[in-house]
Amino acid sequence: MVLNLSEQKLSIPEGTEDVLGLDMRYREHIINIIKEVYENYGFNPHKTPILEYLETFNGHHGEGEKLFFHIKDKNDKDLIARYDLTVPLARVASMYPDLPRPYKRYQIGPSFRDDEPGKSHFREFTQCDADIIGADSLLAEIDITVMAHELLTILGIKNFVLKINHRLLIQALALKVGLQSKEEHLGLQRALDYADKVSKDGLQGVKNKLLENNIPLNIANQTLMEIESFANLLTQFDDLQNQINQIEKFFDNCPSAAKAAADLKFIMSYLPKNVQSNIKIDLTLARGADYYTGYILEGVAIDTEIGAILGGGRYNQLVSAVGNANEAGVGLAFGLERLLSVLKSLDYIDKNIELPSKILLANTNVEFHPKLFVIARELRKYYDVDIYYNQSPFGDIVHFAQQNKHQMIIELIGKQPLIHAVIENETMQSKVTDILNNLDCI
Amino acid sequence: MVLNLSEQKLSIPEGTEDVLGLDMRYREHIINIIKEVYENYGFNPHKTPILEYLETFNGHHGEGEKLFFHIKDKNDKDLIARYDLTVPLARVASMYPDLPRPYKRYQIGPSFRDDEPGKSHFREFTQCDADIIGADSLLAEIDITVMAHELLTILGIKNFVLKINHRLLIQALALKVGLQSKEEHLGLQRALDYADKVSKDGLQGVKNKLLENNIPLNIANQTLMEIESFANLLTQFDDLQNQINQIEKFFDNCPSAAKAAADLKFIMSYLPKNVQSNIKIDLTLARGADYYTGYILEGVAIDTEIGAILGGGRYNQLVSAVGNANEAGVGLAFGLERLLSVLKSLDYIDKNIELPSKILLANTNVEFHPKLFVIARELRKYYDVDIYYNQSPFGDIVHFAQQNKHQMIIELIGKQPLIHAVIENETMQSKVTDILNNLDCI
Numbered sequence: 001m002v003l004n005l006s007e008q009k010l011s012i013p014e015g016t017e018d019v020l021g022l023d024m025r026y027r028e029h030i031i032n033i034i035k036e037v038y039e040n041y042g043f044n045p046h047k048t049p050i051l052e053y054l055e056t057f058n059g060h061h062g063e064g065e066k067l068f069f070h071i072k073d074k075n076d077k078d079l080i081a082r083y084d085l086t087v088p089l090a091r092v093a094s095m096y097p098d099l100p101r102p103y104k105r106y107q108i109g110p111s112f113r114d115d116e117p118g119k120s121h122f123r124e125f126t127q128c129d130a131d132i133i134g135a136d137s138l139l140a141e142i143d144i145t146v147m148a149h150e151l152l153t154i155l156g157i158k159n160f161v162l163k164i165n166h167r168l169l170i171q172a173l174a175l176k177v178g179l180q181s182k183e184e185h186l187g188l189q190r191a192l193d194y195a196d197k198v199s200k201d202g203l204q205g206v207k208n209k210l211l212e213n214n215i216p217l218n219i220a221n222q223t224l225m226e227i228e229s230f231a232n233l234l235t236q237f238d239d240l241q242n243q244i245n246q247i248e249k250f251f252d253n254c255p256s257a258a259k260a261a262a263d264l265k266f267i268m269s270y271l272p273k274n275v276q277s278n279i280k281i282d283l284t285l286a287r288g289a290d291y292y293t294g295y296i297l298e299g300v301a302i303d304t305e306i307g308a309i310l311g312g313g314r315y316n317q318l319v320s321a322v323g324n325a326n327e328a329g330v331g332l333a334f335g336l337e338r339l340l341s342v343l344k345s346l347d348y349i350d351k352n353i354e355l356p357s358k359i360l361l362a363n364t365n366v367e368f369h370p371k372l373f374v375i376a377r378e379l380r381k382y383y384d385v386d387i388y389y390n391q392s393p394f395g396d397i398v399h400f401a402q403q404n405k406h407q408m409i410i411e412l413i414g415k416q417p418l419i420h421a422v423i424e425n426e427t428m429q430s431k432v433t434d435i436l437n438n439l440d441c442i
Numbered sequence: 443m444v445l446n447l448s449e450q451k452l453s454i455p456e457g458t459e460d461v462l463g464l465d466m467r468y469r470e471h472i473i474n475i476i477k478e479v480y481e482n483y484g485f486n487p488h489k490t491p492i493l494e495y496l497e498t499f500n501g502h503h504g505e506g507e508k509l510f511f512h513i514k515d516k517n518d519k520d521l522i523a524r525y526d527l528t529v530p531l532a533r534v535a536s537m538y539p540d541l542p543r544p545y546k547r548y549q550i551g552p553s554f555r556d557d558e559p560g561k562s563h564f565r566e567f568t569q570c571d572a573d574i575i576g577a578d579s580l581l582a583e584i585d586i587t588v589m590a591h592e593l594l595t596i597l598g599i600k601n602f603v604l605k606i607n608h609r610l611l612i613q614a615l616a617l618k619v620g621l622q623s624k625e626e627h628l629g630l631q632r633a634l635d636y637a638d639k640v641s642k643d644g645l646q647g648v649k650n651k652l653l654e655n656n657i658p659l660n661i662a663n664q665t666l667m668e669i670e671s672f673a674n675l676l677t678q679f680d681d682l683q684n685q686i687n688q689i690e691k692f693f694d695n696c697p698s699a700a701k702a703a704a705d706l707k708f709i710m711s712y713l714p715k716n717v718q719s720n721i722k723i724d725l726t727l728a729r730g731a732d733y734y735t736g737y738i739l740e741g742v743a744i745d746t747e748i749g750a751i752l753g754g755g756r757y758n759q760l761v762s763a764v765g766n767a768n769e770a771g772v773g774l775a776f777g778l779e780r781l782l783s784v785l786k787s788l789d790y791i792d793k794n795i796e797l798p799s800k801i802l803l804a805n806t807n808v809e810f811h812p813k814l815f816v817i818a819r820e821l822r823k824y825y826d827v828d829i830y831y832n833q834s835p836f837g838d839i840v841h842f843a844q845q846n847k848h849q850m851i852i853e854l855i856g857k858q859p860l861i862h863a864v865i866e867n868e869t870m871q872s873k874v875t876d877i878l879n880n881l882d883c884i
Contacts, residue, residue: 010498010537010765013521016491018534020541024487039798042828044846045466049458049566050492050552051511051523056452069493071511071523073565074556079455081493081513081523092460095452099462100845102831110492114516123515124491135831139810143829146815270815323452356481363581373584373712386484387585389544389577403542404486
């Protein structure tokens with residue numbers, strides 16, 4: 001073993017993190033809530049590798065492909081650390097045609113983007129995805145919207161909004177302002193996507209990005225005007241159904257807008273009132289629009305600096321783009337680290353984590369207690385038991401127990417062990433006393 | 443979105459896998475068992491990133507470093523996909539001196555080695571590690587040995603052996619056959635390590651590797667002879683304490699052997715009889731001997747082709763080698779994929795997985811049932827509920843329910859939904875009937 005220089009400064013890569021102590025308990029608590037809700041809605045778990053062939057991912061993420069972490073293996077094959085969990089899902093759907101359809105799976109695992117790291121912007125981050133492959137019906141959109149609402153509610157986020165949009169409305173907007181070519185449509189999508197995901201400048205950000213994408217100034221200005229008029233129009237109606245009724249007219253009976261309005265109307269007609277009350281139609285919501293083909297959904301926690309914590313929608317061409325099966329897709333994803341930041345800022349953490357009852361078994365004799373492991377074995381039938389392996393002053397042991405949130409110390413000093421409560425718990429104390437008294441070795 | 447050629451043959455990198463359907467349920471079931479036992483023994487979860495700086499890992503894995511998956515990020519920093527979970531633990535111990543000591547953590551997560559893939563030999567695999575940093579006492583060795591035994595027992599592996607060895611016995615063997623230089627000692631360790639981990643040729647493999655490491659033929663032959671004599675000597679004594687008593691004499695009262703024997707004797711004196719009965723002292727057990735400094739442990743399932751499924755031991759110089767704190771370490775690790783292979787070959791899987799009770803809600807009307815999501819919401823308070831989103835013939839729906847192990851289909855055909863049992867369950871049927879009857883919307 002080669003010793004490194006002792007002055008080496010240890011660190012972890014920027015945009016990655018160690019999750020230690022109570023933070024890890026908290027993280028697992030939240031993951032379990034998400035899993036339970038996903039399963040409650042009929043999703044099954046699956047898992048794909050972190051390493052994937054570059055060629056599987058190539059061609060699906062546009063600008064995002066600059067963020068791939070590239071790896072070359074021994075056999076000179078090009079791999080990446082996966083960029084997301086959706087392309088691997090499309091790969092699975094294509095490679096395993098015998099999986100039951102619709103295929104409903106959830107997956108919680110890390111994805112990787114060699115991006116500029118920032119506060120709550122990680123290069124290694126955890127996505128919690130739930131997707132449905134092979135369902136054309138709008139019932140799938142409704143189900144994921146209801147599920148998103150339930151999850152945000154269960155997580156204790158009282159003040160949130162579910163923004164929705166439809167890819168065909170973005171298309172209708174492009175047509176309304178006179179953008180004709182595919183290139184120009186793409187420019188509009190990029191501009192909205194940029195403002196939606198990256199910019200803090202709102203409409204000014206959209207305008208700058210439109211100009212960068214070679215949209216002429218007059219059309220850029222008109223686009224912003226249309227977006228504002230649309231938003232103003234909607235504020236005149238409290239009721240979502242009424243808002244949607246206005247959409248067709250606003251877009252001059254454009255067939256794309258009519259189809260989008262019909263979809264949204266159907267979806268809204270099945271949503272419970274409590275879900276509807278958190279919904280807001282937002283024409284600027286794009287979420288990587290060259291990916292989604294229909295309904296687009298985003299969950300935003302109000303009163304926090306971090307914006308979107310979940311996103312989703314319908315993507316009907318991804319599976320065929322990755323493989324060759326032609327299958328519809330609908331899904332949503334939580335960004336776990338962003339969600340945890342939001343929950344922390346909302347003070348959710350301390351109120352909601354229950355640690356397991358844990359006992360510390362400590363030997364303070366000069367000689368080790370001969371029945372140390374017999375006692376440990378018996379107590380472990382009922383409680384988590386930590387052994388304090390070292391010979392230390394009792395004060396150090398108490399300090400250790402407090403740091404680790406142990407509820408009780410059992411000191412093995414004589415024949416009859418001494419029970420010390422770190423946290424008062426009478427039921428536990430009387431039960432432990434019984435267990436120890438019934439041990440014939442003591 | 444660029445469409446790939448439809449004839450593209452999709453695949454995942456060799457030595458990685460998709461875990462789908464019931465296999466994933468099974469995997470999670472086993473992970474939960476391991477977590478529960480680790481927590482029962484006082485270990486707390488933590489998590490470190492998958493990407494680490496190359497310099498953190500450099501210098502700790504000898505030949506293993508050829509297996510690193512290298513990544514260069516945008517800022518031209520050298521990263522790797524982590525090789526194991528132990529070096530990151532040493533990094534954490536060094537970077538966070540305020541973490542309570544002893545620091546007991548478990549971590550279950552992927553590691554990566556660009557190795558030759560094979561059956562149950564993955565390039566992306568999952569390690570389940572439990573380690574103790576900052577405990578010098580042999581009580582730590584005892585606790586992890588008892589825990590290993592309990593885990594193998596709880597996992598239903600009836601026929602297993604816990605091989606043990608001590609790094610100082612390997613040193614004593616080197617001295618006994620006249621290997622003097624550090625280089626020669628390392629050669630012996632490598633040869634044992636090779637035979638232990640890689641070779642199916644037993645002692646012949648050790649001999650070949652000794653010769654490759656420039657050990658002269660006569661010493662190589664003598665080494666094999668000593669290993670065989672040692673093994674033969676031990677078979678003459680049923681009792682572990684008696685076996686250990688012989689060790690000192692066998693190694694001509696070499697101080698290294700005396701210290702090893704004293705350690706093993708202490709450890710055995712505290713082990714319960716049922717644990718002792720599975721233990722076998724094995725001088726050829728090396729497990730990367732330049733890593734371990736004392737006790738070495740390995741769990742092997744007998745009657746299966748796959749050998750070791752857990753390994754561990756004491757490593758007292760790793761933390762100081764990675765960082766600068768001088769701290770003792772003891773730990774063990776399960777290779778999850780190997781363990782799953784063993785359990786599958788032992789037919790554990792079918793007997794031990796209970797799937798959640800799941801209902802399939804299917805709409806077979808031409809029109810969707812107006813209260814579809816109200817019914818779903820009510821049922822989801824008690825059961826996992828899957829909605830069949832598409833309009834399909836009832837036969838397809840039944841087939842889907844069977845494939846997905848749904849217990850019941852509720853067909854929304856008229857005002858009063860029809861209940862179809864996929865799996866007979868009278869309690870569930872009467873409860874679901876009650877729930878539906880109490881819904882005022884039906």
